[in-house]
Amino acid sequence: MDTKVTAGRVFLSGTVEKDYTWEHISPQHIIVFIYSGEMTLSYGKSTLDFVTGDTVLVPKNQLIRVFKKPVDGEPFKAVSMFLPEEELRKFYQNRMVLENLDEGMAKQRPIKSHPLLASFFSSLFSYFDMQNELPDSLVPIKIQEALTIIDEVDKRASAILGTFSEIGKIDLEKYMEEHFMYNLPLERFAFLTGRSLTTFKSDFKKTFKTTPGKWLTEKRLNLAHHKLASEKQKATDVYHSVGFENLSHFSFAFKKAFGVSPRNIN
Template sequence: MKEKGKVFMTNTRQHKYTWENVQPRHILVHIFSGELALSYGKTSLTFISGDTVLIPRNKLFRTVKSPVNGEPFKCVSIILPDQHLRKFYLDRSVMEIEEESKSSYKVIKPHPLLASLFGSLLPYFDMLEELPTELIAIKIQEALTVIDTVDKLASAILGTFEQPGKIDLEKYMEEHFMHNLQLDKFAFLTGRSLTTFKRDFKNVFQSTPGKWLTIKRLGLAHHKLLIERKKINDVYMSVGFENISHFSFAFKKRFGYTPSEIPLNR
């Protein structure tokens, strides 16, 4: 990955590159080649060459970046800091949409202005020195102007600045338990302090977060291995485990046999 301040390029020929995180700022991504799969909760979307997608801030997601047909995965991303957004939308109208849509990925409509914006950034990644701060600010301003021109609905996401409010804990955890995230992040994303999160969790699930998450993740893993016939290497990360040895140990402790020992007729 080559990075120029708040503008960076990903260029990988690896078979797959998987990454999971919560970003505190909006990110605008344009794909030049390969495929980008974004998973959040039980939803998965795939974006291809030519697509431009806006990833909202504070969104828990897993990305899988894959080369396609011998071409590397290649994209350019622009991080959109709040200070730039607040200044840009200070005297502009902001569209109203449903609250749930504000936290969803948004595909920005194809447009020559978008192609020109991202195409103009490519030469900078051949430079050895850092992209000047002043130029980054200009490119962020250009990006916001282009988005506001080609897709006004994006303003509903970019032009609002509320932090996550307290939401339905049971619904959120049932939809996102498979993400490998620290408890303080789950607390933040559900609009709670860590102490309140643990207390509310106990009241809702009659269990500690750690025990409940492990049982839910292993249950999903068992289903993927037995019913969907997925490979172990494709399962353990997708259900929230960091490494295969920890996954195998926890799986055997829970079910009495290792993932590789699941019989076809079980």
């Protein structure tokens, strides 16, 4: 799930000719320009939909579920630009940065669509005709160019891209209630809430009066039961969306909890 990236990269995402979804955390901010198709980002219980021509900011250290979808016979295709902190610090050191960064901004649309952005990303196609990724020597130049355009067309992005603080200790109850359906090890939940694993477990017990494992399983199974019984979804569509890694484990846990197979819920 984690992408280990230490340097900037600019590359053409492989074309996706059928619906595709996965969970993702990036240690760097990512800019994505959609050439064709549609993409949905889910941040906990918040969902954003993007279409052809949109520029998407995927903030670092944000737990998201990504859904890519071809449209009208056109595959999903996008260019992705990883933004290393070194390049961001270089760009923002002498520029104004909005100071009203809040938790919800990353879950909005901090980069509006603009002809300048469409023109810039389209110009990269000539490079991608030769190879799928820009040469290392060009990456810093293109990153600085993209940041310049973004800063001109939508200053809100600076509140995210120009802020360099580390993850601080956040509201554990609120975060877990919004993200329990993601299939993460406890170490990652601890990191994303600004805690060591030991502190996470201790704070969790104080907050929820039970262990993380028991609480996560119960929450995921209750959500699955709702999707199956009330929304009439199929077990094969539900298990991953509520945080189970495979169908067999989900089916076993569900039957143990409710006394009936998820396939037999009416």
